[in-house]
Amino acid sequence: GIQVEQSPPDLILQxxxxxxxxxxxxxxxxxxxxFHQNPWGQLINLFYIPSGTKQNGRLSATTVATERYSxxxxxxxxxTDSGVYFCAVRARGSSNTGKLIxxxxxxxxxxx
Amino acid sequence: DxxxxxxxxxxxxxxxxxxxxxxxxxxxxxxxxWYRQTMMRGLELLIYFNNNVPIxxxxxxxxxxxxxxxxxxxxxxxxxxxEPRDSAVYFCASSAREARGGYTFGSGTRLTVV
Numbered sequence: 001g002i003q004v005e006q007s008p009p010d011l012i013l014q015x016x017x018x019x020x021x022x023x024x025x026x027x028x029x030x031x032x033x034x035f036h037q038n039p040w041g042q043l044i045n046l047f048y049i050p051s052g053t054k055q056n057g058r059l060s061a062t063t064v065a066t067e068r069y070s071x072x073x074x075x076x077x078x079x080t081d082s083g084v085y086f087c088a089v090r091a092r093g094s095s096n097t098g099k100l101i102x103x104x105x106x107x108x109x110x111x112x
Numbered sequence: 113d114x115x116x117x118x119x120x121x122x123x124x125x126x127x128x129x130x131x132x133x134x135x136x137x138x139x140x141x142x143x144x145x146w147y148r149q150t151m152m153r154g155l156e157l158l159i160y161f162n163n164n165v166p167i168x169x170x171x172x173x174x175x176x177x178x179x180x181x182x183x184x185x186x187x188x189x190x191x192x193x194x195e196p197r198d199s200a201v202y203f204c205a206s207s208a209r210e211a212r213g214g215y216t217f218g219s220g221t222r223l224t225v226v
Contacts, residue, residue, distance in 0.1 A: 033214050041201060041220055048214035086155065088215075099168055100145075100215065102155040 002027040002091040004103035012109045013077050021072040021106045023087030031090035031100065032063050034072050038083045046072070046085075077110045084108070118204050118218035125225055130192040133221045135204030136185055145215065146179055146189050147203040155203075161187065173198075194225045 003026040013019055023032075034046040047054050047061040049070065054061055058077075063070040074081055084107050088100040117136040125131050137144045145160040159169040161181045169179070176195070181187040191198055201222050205215040 035215075035217075041222075043203065043205075043217035043220075045214040045216060088155075099157060099160065101157075104154050 002029070002089060002101055004087060004089055004101055006085075006087050006103040006106050008106060009104070010107045010109075012111065015077060015079060015110055015112050017077050017110075018073070018075045019077060019108070021074070021085050021087075021108075023070040023072070023089075023103055025068050025070075025087075025089045028068070028092040029065065029089040030092040032070055033088045033100065034061055034070070035086040035088065036081075036083055037086065037105070038080075043086075074108075077108075079110045079112055082108055082110050116204055116206050116216050116218035118202075118221050120221060121219060122222045123224070125194055125223070127195055127225055128193045129225075130190065131194045131198075131223060131225075133189040133202050133204075133223070135187045135189070135218060137187070137204070137206030138216055139185065140208070141206035141216075142209045143207045144181060144187050145205040145207075146187070147205065147217075149201045149203060149220075158189070158202075191223075194223075196225045199223055199225050 005024045007022045032050045033048050036044045049061045049063045051063050051065040058075045060073045084105040086102050086105045088102045090100050119134045146158040147155050149155050158171045159179045164181045179189045201220045203217050203220045205217045207215045
């Protein structure tokens with residue numbers, strides 16, 4: 001099955017810094033999503049981005065489907081950005097039309 | 113919309129007991145997913161439904177686990193009998209047709225089996 005690899009596994013930032021999180025995947029995809037799991041355990045959908053670029057406030061994401069990677073940018077980080085960021089994908093041509101596979105996540109800690 | 117609603121938020125039970133987790137998806141969403149999250153294995157898909165029909169249950173660990181979706185607004189995940197290794201956070205998520213536009217997750221049920 002499709003493999004999803006996220007890097008770095010852990011990241012510590014000072015408040016106000018910028019960061020880039022990466023998601024590599026091993027096969028063509030027709031669905032890619034980024035999630036944030038906050039320290040209370042809630043999973044929040046950040047972006048649905050199988051290709052192209054999207055922006056939402058201080059966050060933006062770019063997926064280069066032909067090269068099988070996606071990037072999540074966090075600018076001017078805040079302590080509330082702390083948590084785990086997951087990338088999840090669905091392989092193109094998958095017989096299971098709804099099945100998303102999650103990466104292992106990037107744990108981000110933003111220090112005040 | 114109130115989002116995806118799961119209950120209970122926390123459950124502590126003794127080994128061997130039956131556990132039932134509940135989920136109400138977002139109205140109008142055609143897909144419903146049950147995930148389990150542990151430190152060791154991360155987020156694993158257990159089963160998902162499309163229009164109330166189970167499509168893929170290959171992630172269900174064993175026969176002790178079962179899931180139902182009797183109508184578009186309700187689903188249950190049952191573990192009988194429960195074991196300590198079932199301790200995890202169980203998430204329900206729903207999405208619109210063909211999973212476009214992203215998943216919406218519930219707040220999860222933290223299950224502890226002692």
